Amino acid sequence: MEESAIWWVRRDLRLADNPALQEALASGLPVRAVFLWAPEEEGEAAPGAAARWWLHHSLAALARELRRRGGELECFDLSAKGVGCAEALRAIAEESRAGVVTACRRVEPSSVAIEERVQEALRKEGVRVVWTVGxxxxxxxxxxxxxxxxxxxxxxxxxxxxxxxxxxxxxxxxxxxxxPFSIPAPLPLKTVRVKRGDREVAIGPVSLEELGLLPKGRWAEGWLDRWQPGExxxxxxxxxxxxxxxxxxxxxxxxxxxxxxxxxxxxxxxxxxxxxxxxxxxxxxxxxxxxxxxxxxxxxxxxxxxxxxxxxxxxxVPRMVSEPLREEFRNFPWLEGRADWIRAWQRGETGIPLVDAAMRGLWQTGWMPNRARMVVASFLTKNLGVDWRVGAAWFWETLVDADLANNAFGWQWAAGCGGDGAPYFRVFNPVLQGRTFDPEGAFVRAFVPELRALPREVIHDPERIGPLVRREVGYREPVVEVATSRAAALARWKRFREQIRGTK
Ligand SMILES: Cc1cc2nc3c(=O)[nH]c(=O)nc-3n(C[C@H](O)[C@H](O)[C@H](O)COP(=O)(O)OP(=O)(O)OC[C@H]3O[C@@H](n4cnc5c(N)ncnc54)[C@H](O)[C@@H]3O)c2cc1C
Structure with missing residues (x-):
């Protein structure tokens, strides 16, 4: 006899307006809310460090809300166990005598593959799977x-x-x-044993802390003053x-x-x-x-x-995560070997005030405004000639909103290799962008304390700041000169275009 329904909690960490939860409640049975931590199986979609911080607090908030309504969130740690979501859900469903598992669909290639395996494994056990929109x-x-x-x-x-x-x-x-007003839960599970060939693996449930999502050290200190993860x-x-x-x-x-x-x-x-x-x-x-x-x-x-x-x-087009949407960019001559430039960009030490403010702000807050994302991405890929995947990987680790689709799309857009994007020859000028979108220099002052005392007329422009003031306030020399590096980027693009034309 069926005793429960399982709501497999994925990227739908809310109780209101939740089709997967509503489908589970519609069964009329107690609902087991299950979260599976499976970073290896999620592969490139597994959250980066800043997003894991968010996930920890969001799961904590969901657990609190569920408890207020009589429910319970059960977390299972599948990392380093060799157990996939499909095997885990099959075992949990069996242990819970669940007749139905509900979950929202996702779009990342690894998530889609997981969904196929889950569907197959549960179908074999006679468990119904209800997929919903997210x-x-x-x-x-x-x-x-x-x-x-x-x-x-x-x-x-x-x-x-x-x-x-x-x-x-x-x-x-x-x-x-x-x-929903109340979410009755079945008795919590103790240990679930998953068969792996001729051996059994125990998978929890575990406490949120045991998932180890929070970063070590003091990096995210203060983020809770800025953000309130959760519904x-x-x-x-x-x-x-x-x-x-x-x-x-x-x-x-x-x-x-x-x-x-x-x-x-x-x-x-x-x-x-x-x-x-x-x-x-x-x-x-x-x-x-x-x-x-x-x-x-x-x-x-x-x-x-x-x-x-x-x-x-x-x-x-799942390949967009790692390959340019515009095929001709496959062989684009990104500059190699400038680890010092990449480091300077990551740390906000390029000597270009707007870029540095945005990158330091990202590190300090886990977030960056869209306009700034476009500027720093253009600077990295065009002025510094660095492959967009290097920038996307850094964003992946440092953004609390790191999202495989939006991040890959945003980077391809900015680098000019996306289907719909700023063409390669459109190079954002960080000085003009600063003057237009941060006219008083407040954004730069907020994150680059060395420049705090500089007047608005000067604050965005490395040339106008000049070497003397730079030395005085302790701000670094620009890694590249804006106009020259722009010209070099355009020359690279011109050569590349001629090369493509020549080979056609
Ligand atoms: C290089 C680069 C990388 C990016 N990486 C990410 C990422 O990892 N995760 C992410 O969510 N967004 C990403 N974006 C898109 C965009 O910058 C952010 O969604 C936006 O800054 C979030 O701020 P907001 O919530 O205040 O947006 P608002 O302007 O208030 O917009 C509301 C919502 O609409 C969506 N949205 C808005 N603009 C875009 C856009 N250009 N592309 C896709 N969705 C958009 C977002 O979900 C956003 O929260 C990236 C953009 C660039 C240029």
Missing amino acids: GGLIPHDGVRQASGGVFQRFTPFWRSALSKGWVQEAVEARWLRSA EGGVRRWHRFLTEGVRRYHQDRDRLDREGTSRLSPHLHFGEVAAARLVADLVEAGLWGEEKRDEGGRAFVRALGWREFAYGLLRH
Whole structure:
């Protein structure tokens, strides 16, 4: 006889608006909420150090919320055990006498492969698997070109998504309901034994601390003053942005000296808030919809659309994680062997004020505004000529919102090798970007204390700061000169283009 249902908690760390949880509750049976930590099996999608910090606190918040409603979160550590999610879920389902496992789908190649193995293993045991959407706006194979192909460019993708009514449909989804009142749980499991050939492996459950997600040392100290991982923190941040920020979003989103964007990216990444809920709230507030369209609301929903676009691309072009979307870039001559430049970029010691502020800010806060991401990515790949994968790997370790689809897409966009991106010859000028988007120099002052006393006219420009002042305040020489390195990047691009043309 079936005694429970299993909600396999993935990147949907919330109770409200959660289709997978609702499916489990619909069984009428006690719901076992199960989180599996399986970094080896997740491979390139396994969270980096900063995202693991977030995950730890988000799981803690989810566990608290579940307990308040009579439920329980059970974590299983599969790392270094040689046990996959499929085998673990099969054993947990057997031990729990569960007839159904519910889970949301993901888009990373390793996650998709895991889903296939889980489906197969549970089917063999006669356990039903219910796959649901994660909370986004568009089903990942929803929007296709007339030819059936995947859109490589955002604007036609978004136009098609809107005209086909996908976003509207997401907003009207029946799973957009309030949080469940109670979540009855079965008795917690003690030890689950998984058969591996002729031996058995015990897999927990374990405490959150035992998963070892928190970084060692003092790196993330103070992040909890800045962030509140978990559903409550996400909803709080959203409500503040909905009332105070969204109307100005189209004007302020690029300003580095203002909190012009929602800063919801880590909450969205971990599924602590559903994108569809955000749009539903905008509709209710009269800020998005067919008739009354606010410019800020429209720009914000469009930003959410970029995320959907990147997710759809990754689902259908999995190689984009490590290979350029534009095939001709496969043999692009990235400069090798400048470990000192890479280190200077990572540490925010390039001598270019805006780049250094953004990179030091990333280290200090685990986050960076989109405009700054574009500038530092352009600087690394174009002025310094470093392969975009080096930058993507650093972001992966240091961003609390590190997201395989958005990160690979963002880096390819900035490096010029993505399907829809800043062309290679568009090199962001960090001095002009600083003057435009941080006109008073407040962003630089916040993260580069050496430059705190410099006036706004000078603060972004290494040439105007000059060697004397640099020596006086203890700020380093620029690793490259902005104009010369830009010219070198363009020359590299020109040679490469001629070479491609010659071989065609
Ligand atoms: C080089 C580079 C790397 C990036 N890496 C990541 C990453 O690892 N994780 C990540 O979530 N975003 C990434 N982005 C996209 C973007 O910078 C962040 O989503 C955004 O800065 C998050 O801030 P916010 O929540 O205040 O965004 P808002 O402007 O408030 O937008 C709301 C949400 O829309 C989505 N969104 C907005 N802009 C984009 C975009 N250009 N691409 C995809 N989604 C978008 C995000 O989920 C964001 O939280 C990257 C961009 C670049 C250029």
